[in-house]
Amino acid sequence: MSGESQLEFTVAAVWRQERISCPHPHVLQxxxxxxxxxxxxxxxxxxxxxxxxxxxxxxxxxxxxxxDRARSPVIEDMRDRLLRSTVAALRRGRA
Ligand SMILES: [Zn+2]
Structure with a gap:
């Protein structure tokens, strides 16, 4: 192993162990x-x-x-349909 790759290995290991320069979760977001x-x-x-x-x-x-959970159009669509069918059922129930 050359001296250079030894150094790279150490830097990577320290980076991972110490979480050096980890961006804050807000930055990741x-x-x-x-x-x-x-x-x-x-x-x-x-x-x-x-x-x-x-x-x-x-x-x-x-x-x-x-x-994904917050913005999924599929889930929004299901929620919309469920709401509409509930409203329709309530209207039918009242009529
Ligand atoms: Zn990190």
């Missing part, structure tokens, strides 16, 4: 919403993909799951 300036989003992408930080990847997955 802004990144998901494409609200970060180019430099910052490059950093987040590097951190998530190249550093493969398990902590931040878990946060992003969690944020994405919440986002």
């Amino acid at each position: 802004s990144w998901l919403q494409k609200g970060l300036p180019a430099g910052a989003s490059d950093f987040v992408e590097f951190h998530l993909r190249d550093s493969a930080c398990p902590y931040c990847n878990a946060v992003v997955e969690d944020l994405q799951a919440r986002d």
Whole structure:
């Protein structure tokens, strides 16, 4: 093993262990919403993909799951239909 790859290994290990430079979850959320300036989003992408930080990847997955549930058009549609059929049933019941 050359000295250089030894150093790279150490830096990666320290980065993962200490969560050095982990972006705040708010930053990760802004990144998901494409609200970060180019430099910052490059950093987040590097951190998530190249550093493969398990902590931040878990946060992003969690944020994405919440986002999907909150905004899913399928669920909105089901809720709409359910509401409309409930209203229709109530109207029929009254008539
Ligand atoms: Zn991280």
